[in-house]
Amino acid sequence: MQPTMSSMLTDAATLMAIGMLSVFLFLVVLTLLVSALTKLAPMPASAGNEKRSSSQGTQSEAGQPNAAQMAAIATAVTQYRAAHESPARD
Amino acid sequence: MQPTMSSMLTDAATLMAIGMLSVFLFLVVLTLLVSALTKLAPMPASAGNEKRSSSQGTQSEAGQPNAAQMAAIATAVTQYRAAHESPARD
Amino acid sequence: MQPTMSSMLTDAATLMAIGMLSVFLFLVVLTLLVSALTKLAPMPASAGNEKRSSSQGTQSEAGQPNAAQMAAIATAVTQYRAAHESPARD
Amino acid sequence: MEDLRTLWLNTGVANLEWGMVLMVVVGAVLIYLAIRHKFEPLLLLPIGFGAILANIPLAGLAEPGGLLYYIYQIGISTGIFPLLIFLGVGAMTDFSAVLANPKMFILGAAAQFGIFATLIGAVALNWVPGMEFTLEQAAAIAIIGGADGPTAIYLSSQIAPELLGAIAVAAYSYMALVPVIQPPVMRLLTSKKERQIKMQQLKPVSKRAKILFPLMVLIITAFLLPTAAPLVGMLCLGNLLRESGVVDRLSNAAQNEIINVVTIFLGLAVGAQLSASAFLNVQTLGILLLGAVAFVIGTAAGVLMAKLMNVFSKDPINPLIGAAGVSAVPMSARVVNKEGLAANPQNFLLMHAMGPNVAGVLGSAVAAGILLALVS
Amino acid sequence: MEDLRTLWLNTGVANLEWGMVLMVVVGAVLIYLAIRHKFEPLLLLPIGFGAILANIPLAGLAEPGGLLYYIYQIGISTGIFPLLIFLGVGAMTDFSAVLANPKMFILGAAAQFGIFATLIGAVALNWVPGMEFTLEQAAAIAIIGGADGPTAIYLSSQIAPELLGAIAVAAYSYMALVPVIQPPVMRLLTSKKERQIKMQQLKPVSKRAKILFPLMVLIITAFLLPTAAPLVGMLCLGNLLRESGVVDRLSNAAQNEIINVVTIFLGLAVGAQLSASAFLNVQTLGILLLGAVAFVIGTAAGVLMAKLMNVFSKDPINPLIGAAGVSAVPMSARVVNKEGLAANPQNFLLMHAMGPNVAGVLGSAVAAGILLALVS
Amino acid sequence: MEDLRTLWLNTGVANLEWGMVLMVVVGAVLIYLAIRHKFEPLLLLPIGFGAILANIPLAGLAEPGGLLYYIYQIGISTGIFPLLIFLGVGAMTDFSAVLANPKMFILGAAAQFGIFATLIGAVALNWVPGMEFTLEQAAAIAIIGGADGPTAIYLSSQIAPELLGAIAVAAYSYMALVPVIQPPVMRLLTSKKERQIKMQQLKPVSKRAKILFPLMVLIITAFLLPTAAPLVGMLCLGNLLRESGVVDRLSNAAQNEIINVVTIFLGLAVGAQLSASAFLNVQTLGILLLGAVAFVIGTAAGVLMAKLMNVFSKDPINPLIGAAGVSAVPMSARVVNKEGLAANPQNFLLMHAMGPNVAGVLGSAVAAGILLALVS
Ligand code: NA
Ligand code: NA
Numbered sequence A, B, C: 001m002q003p004t005m006s007s008m009l010t011d012a013a014t015l016m017a018i019g020m021l022s023v024f025l026f027l028v029v030l031t032l033l034v035s036a037l038t039k040l041a042p043m044p045a046s047a048g049n050e051k052r053s054s055s056q057g058t059q060s061e062a063g064q065p066n067a068a069q070m071a072a073i074a075t076a077v078t079q080y081r082a083a084h085e086s087p088a089r090d
Numbered sequence D, E, F: 001m002e003d004l005r006t007l008w009l010n011t012g013v014a015n016l017e018w019g020m021v022l023m024v025v026v027g028a029v030l031i032y033l034a035i036r037h038k039f040e041p042l043l044l045l046p047i048g049f050g051a052i053l054a055n056i057p058l059a060g061l062a063e064p065g066g067l068l069y070y071i072y073q074i075g076i077s078t079g080i081f082p083l084l085i086f087l088g089v090g091a092m093t094d095f096s097a098v099l100a101n102p103k104m105f106i107l108g109a110a111a112q113f114g115i116f117a118t119l120i121g122a123v124a125l126n127w128v129p130g131m132e133f134t135l136e137q138a139a140a141i142a143i144i145g146g147a148d149g150p151t152a153i154y155l156s157s158q159i160a161p162e163l164l165g166a167i168a169v170a171a172y173s174y175m176a177l178v179p180v181i182q183p184p185v186m187r188l189l190t191s192k193k194e195r196q197i198k199m200q201q202l203k204p205v206s207k208r209a210k211i212l213f214p215l216m217v218l219i220i221t222a223f224l225l226p227t228a229a230p231l232v233g234m235l236c237l238g239n240l241l242r243e244s245g246v247v248d249r250l251s252n253a254a255q256n257e258i259i260n261v262v263t264i265f266l267g268l269a270v271g272a273q274l275s276a277s278a279f280l281n282v283q284t285l286g287i288l289l290l291g292a293v294a295f296v297i298g299t300a301a302g303v304l305m306a307k308l309m310n311v312f313s314k315d316p317i318n319p320l321i322g323a324a325g326v327s328a329v330p331m332s333a334r335v336v337n338k339e340g341l342a343a344n345p346q347n348f349l350l351m352h353a354m355g356p357n358v359a360g361v362l363g364s365a366v367a368a369g370i371l372l373a374l375v376s
């Protein structure tokens, strides 16, 4: 039952060869398909803007914040997170 | 063991009759009891205010925000949500 | 099989004696070790500041907010929490 | 060489069966509908993905020892997952609209006619060669007319688990198609004048009434229809967590953590039931057909009952709101609102339609209880 | 006709038993206390609801195959749920107050006298005709005096599961009644002058000490009392997640997702143990009586030990804070604070009382370990 | 007296074995590394704590009926926990970097050479007296080279559960040591000029490509390597939840609730495998040695492949980014960035290194699938 040392080494070597081959095969196929994919589904010119405006549309009508507001916001979020993370037994 | 077609249809028809009757019975009973309930537990005049003030009491002493603050707040929440939703592997 | 009343009472009394002894033993050992611990790991003078500055470093470059901003922030967080807690079926 | 052969025998290509390929396509279509057309994406995306995973040859994800098998055994066979979804639904549902106007419960009852009429239809389909439904199966199919996903999954898992996949897919698909299925029926059965009827503003409801309501529903269920107690009980518990105001932590857990996590697993496990042998047959066609019929009949029954009530009611009732009695919360209430605005741009029916809408959730849970009592 | 009869036989009315009705009333009372009087609502509301669900005739929610049965088997029989609650409690507890003044551990030990005295009381109740408690049952009842819900549920599930429902109800009820039970005992045993004693401000504790503390407790437990290791271990793990500062994600999960979700299920499953045969008997009266006695004795022992320590201590100790040793975090610390302010409007004892309070959590877990070792 | 003796027999001191003490020390060291040196604290802290809990004498936490036993049986034996972690990892991973430059997949493949070379090494170690590894064990050890914790735990739980504890500890420790292990290898194999190479800015990737990518990976896996379908499938599901944009609730649940809760339990259960008999032996030394070798070889293979690709590529490729192919997301990408900046203060390689980095996650899951197919 117990395999000999040399047969195990042969098994391991075969495994290495087949394994690396398969990994490369798999990821090369993936490379080709992803290349095709990114060509078939290219980046629309306005995608970046579209995303931003859609998130604005669903969440806020407030427009772009000015610098002062931005500072307040950053602090608010920081504070909120700090408060959120400091646990209190209730 | 296998029921005949016509006996199954009779079963189904009986089921429909009893089923609809029961559904109506259940929901009519509910209608009557809810009518009684809403009469026995009427809306107190000041309930809305009470709720608002209690939530103020537990959460903030800051009073009502003005329009400028509101804009900052809306943006802050938007930003926070966006940040919260854009996941980062840590 | 059924123990007699008096033997059960003796058992319970023994249990009380041993139990209270053990509880005290455990917590006295803990008292001594904690006393040693707090002496071996004393409070560093600057620990409070260190903590604050590190959280600043990772979370915000915005500096300390002024009073007006603080008001806006408090309200923002209150509003955010209220929105977060008022559940909406989506 | 031996190893290469083993590897080849371990590829999907070497073990491909057409049924599996077709089911992967079915899964992909569900995912497409979920993402592109926003067909109930919270459920149909995991269901579609589960269908693909379960049909990967050799992977054995849906067989004993596989992830989807465990999830199914733990959460679906036992009925636990649909009940937890109901807990979350209860915690997310505001019953104010129906408490302010309790007559709306009647509309939630009428729309369940879609369920029971479909039951007869399913039995009648036995005349069609190749289609054969037992009474249990017919009942499980009929519940699609309740327009309530977890109710359909729960009932189906208890009395006809072999049809679970097809029934769940049909239920969620038609719920997504409510804006397509209901309007023609609504317009056919109402005149423009009826659709223009404005309804009186709803009175506010006291906090105490909102707290006592779920307890009252639970007690009525205990007295009248205990077989509906699991579904109705979890709905009421969720609603009590919400309305009591003293356990916000638990209410939020039910509305968020529990329902989100369970939704992923429920979807995957339901999708894993979509094997070729269970889905690619003539029965599935029957289920899809009957599901559509059920929605149409339920909508019609709701509208007609609203017309009848309008005759006798002191306050005017717009018959459109009867359509919301099928539930499909909040989709059908939105459809009603849209149709109302189409007839009269000042006629906002949304809040009025929410009454029959949430009543319909209770109505179909009650109908499921009746079917459980009489059929199984 | 046959169907109508089947339906009738499937109603709750046709299967009503008086015991069930009474248990539904018990459940409703618990819910009332939870919502109206805010009696530990996070637990008593689900427990009350579980009691109602379990006593709906025919629904079988607490029988094999039912939701509450599964939850009980998975989470309570195994002890998993109370241990997960302890994980969350550990993550929510700040031990600074007791680390700053380690003598407070002694007060947390003294208050456990309530547990062991009640053990004798429970055995003595065997003299009362109709009341019979084994030593295991007596120990499970006695732990109510620990004023710690999950500890009581854990111990009871391991050595006297047949009393679990009544013990859990008594434990949480008396924890809610701490502001009623404790003040008279505290006033009886202290003079006004003693209650006016001001204590020295606590020193801050280093982060390193806070991190090492849970590990030290774990090691002591491993050496001295391994049977307490599950409870104490999970408490320490939660606290280490909290204090380590490097795994905030996990600490938050323990404090929120895990504890909230488990609380709902734990409450339901505990409530499902409230069947008429298990609850409506003279034993329950004994348990309620003994529970109140346990709280009184525990409070008295804590206060008296504080008086004793005040005699020998260099720094003054206000005897009131001994009462917080029963745990019931943070309720009894608040009661102490209120009594202190009543004696001297400038005397804020809250932080000083938090020491014995969190020490009491450890103390009762240790007591539970001793009972497990000696009784089971 | 009898009771005192019982209590003494129930202390840990009376039942102490040296192996247990040593394993408690091992657990404490892991916790120290996690807290003090931030060695993968999310995993190593619970693993260390689990090791201590499991080695408390008499407590039986890792034996049948104990908490850690249940968690192991439910989550690790079944493979459920590592798969749920992969779901969360998928939902947290942005594949844009590799989609923008698909050649990076090749680097993710090359770095897996560390796995297969280590496999031979593990078998060769059988020459060392006292060390004996079966082919299954060798494969489970080799996967440490994948630098991916959940993959290692999953594979090990399926083919060599007796080594699970040591393998998990080695995998996470070396992932934490990436900033120590990789830089010397990277510098040895590259010239300063190569390290200074600037790469072209990545193009943005369309939303549609991001949505189709996980589905494409799933289909390729189904066709070519179904044994990798559980791991790759859950990764793809998580990523689809993330990118679809229609199920944010579910994506957030996968990234937060699910992964946080599972991480606590996974860590505890893995730690509970660290018993003295399983960990304190010469095999563990071999595993630790082989793990380090695997990381070195994987890093070297990635860098050399990048050099080779740079020869043939139109656009310049900085060989440093090949090192990120071992995965260890995002640690090794950060190491690459740091080395790049050391060579040229204007050379920001972070985004370029993220490509091979996330490709490496897929690569090691594929390697695990191959080992499952050929070895088990
Ligand atoms: Na419905
Ligand atoms: Na206590």
Ligand code: NA
Binding pocket: F145, F146, F147, F148, F325, F326, F327, F328, F360, F361, F362, F363, F364, F365
């Ligand atoms: Na990898």
